[in-house]
Each structure stands twice: as structure tokens, then as C-alpha cells.
Amino acid sequence: MLSKKKSWLGIIVFFALVPLGLLVVPYLIAWAVPERFGQLACDCVIILLAYGLNQRYWHVPIHFFSRHKPVGQLVQLLPALIYFTIMKLPSWSTMAFNKVTILILLTVMMIAVAEEIICRGLLIPLGLTVAGGRPFVAVLISSLAFGLVHVVNLAHGSLNTVMIQVIFVFASGMLWGAVYLKTHNLLLTIILHFLDDLPVVVGSQQSNIATLNSSQVQIMVMIVLGIAVIACGVVFFQVHSFHYHGKKLPQ
Numbered sequence: 001m002l003s004k005k006k007s008w009l010g011i012i013v014f015f016a017l018v019p020l021g022l023l024v025v026p027y028l029i030a031w032a033v034p035e036r037f038g039q040l041a042c043d044c045v046i047i048l049l050a051y052g053l054n055q056r057y058w059h060v061p062i063h064f065f066s067r068h069k070p071v072g073q074l075v076q077l078l079p080a081l082i083y084f085t086i087m088k089l090p091s092w093s094t095m096a097f098n099k100v101t102i103l104i105l106l107t108v109m110m111i112a113v114a115e116e117i118i119c120r121g122l123l124i125p126l127g128l129t130v131a132g133g134r135p136f137v138a139v140l141i142s143s144l145a146f147g148l149v150h151v152v153n154l155a156h157g158s159l160n161t162v163m164i165q166v167i168f169v170f171a172s173g174m175l176w177g178a179v180y181l182k183t184h185n186l187l188l189t190i191i192l193h194f195l196d197d198l199p200v201v202v203g204s205q206q207s208n209i210a211t212l213n214s215s216q217v218q219i220m221v222m223i224v225l226g227i228a229v230i231a232c233g234v235v236f237f238q239v240h241s242f243h244y245h246g247k248k249l250p251q
Helices: 004-029 035-058 070-087 089-093 102-130 135-155 159-183 186-202 214-241
Strands: none
Touching: 004 035, 004 102, 004 135, 035 102, 070 089, 070 159, 070 186, 070 214, 089 186, 102 135, 102 159, 102 186, 135 159, 135 214, 159 186, 159 214
């Protein structure tokens, strides 16, 4: 069984792994990997590092797939699907499908796999330990890490754009965390993550946030904060009220 001290160390390490990996790994592999494969290679390295560190120090089992109670899993998936339909599906209707290539699909999939392994597969079990088994706190910890990962986008985006993106990502992370916690099926959150990211990577979404004045930015921040609060409320109700009768995640 994981101790709280060891779990806290794991949380710190995995909080830092993705942003540090995204900042450092590209420079380390630039001499050997063509630029168009850079993101793909970077995420492969992050996955290997996360897997290696976990195998060496924490031994947290990651549940990549479960066939247990598929109808129950679908019920647990509904809040995340509703959020995706309202917030993300419109971007699919305007996506430039002619720009989608095999390389883009692989890159987006590896982004999803890397971040889901760390933010859901590893941080939720570690969070359960440090939170004394409280599921909402565990999901909150993993979602904070998920949001902070996207602070690295400041390298090529405005502060306002990145701040709003981080809040949106946090809200998504809360819903996806509840899915993994209740279904023990990481494949579901990987698919949600893939569907969420693909329009962004393809470039169909053009953000105008950087052109907004301060008052408009404040209004936008209040709106996305409201969405995040609603997501937190839904997740709190979901993890405490709906029961999935499968194996518990390790604590």
C-alpha cells in the first residue's frame, strides 16, 4: 500500500513531468528527430518516463480497459458526453477535415495517451491516498495538474488565451477524472481527450481572445469559471451518488 509521503512525492513528480517534458525534451531530441515528428516523439518520451518511474517507485496499476458493466460505464460517461456536445462539438462542424493526416492523428492520440496516463491513470490513485480515500479531492488534484500542464502554451499564446484555456481544461479534467474513477477504463478518457484535441491541432479553432478588451476578458473569465464550478458540482454529485460496482482504485 502506498504511504501518504510517497504518494505526495509521486504527485509532485507527475505534476512536473509533462510541462518539464514539453519544455526540455524537444531540445534534447531536436538533433535526431525532424520537427514535424517532434510532438509525437516528445509524448512518447513522456509516456516512457512516466511508465518507468511508476514501475520503479510507485507501482500504481493503470486500468486501460474494462468490460465490466458496459451499461454502467455509459451512464458514468453521460456528463462528459453532454459537456462535449455543448462545448466541443461545434468545433467539429467547422473542422478542416482536408488537413487531417495520419501524422496528425497519431500525434493527437499520443498527446491524449500521455496526459491521460499521468493525469488520470497515476494522479487519481495517488490523490486517493493523500486525500484519505475522498474521491472528489483525488479528481480535483488530477484536474489541477491537467490544467497546469497547459500553462506551457504561454510560449506561443497570450496570457488571456492561456488562462481561459487552463480553466476549460480543468473543467474537462474534472469530468474525465470522474469517468476514470467510476469505470476504471482509461480508454474512455483517452477517446474523449482525442476528440477534444483534434480540432485544435488541425487548426480549425481560431481564438479571438487576444483581441478582447479587459472588460470582455473579465466577462469571459467569469463565464468559464462558472462552467468550471458547474463541472465540479456535477462531479461531486457523480462520485458520491452513483456507484460503479467494480474493483476500487488502489490507495
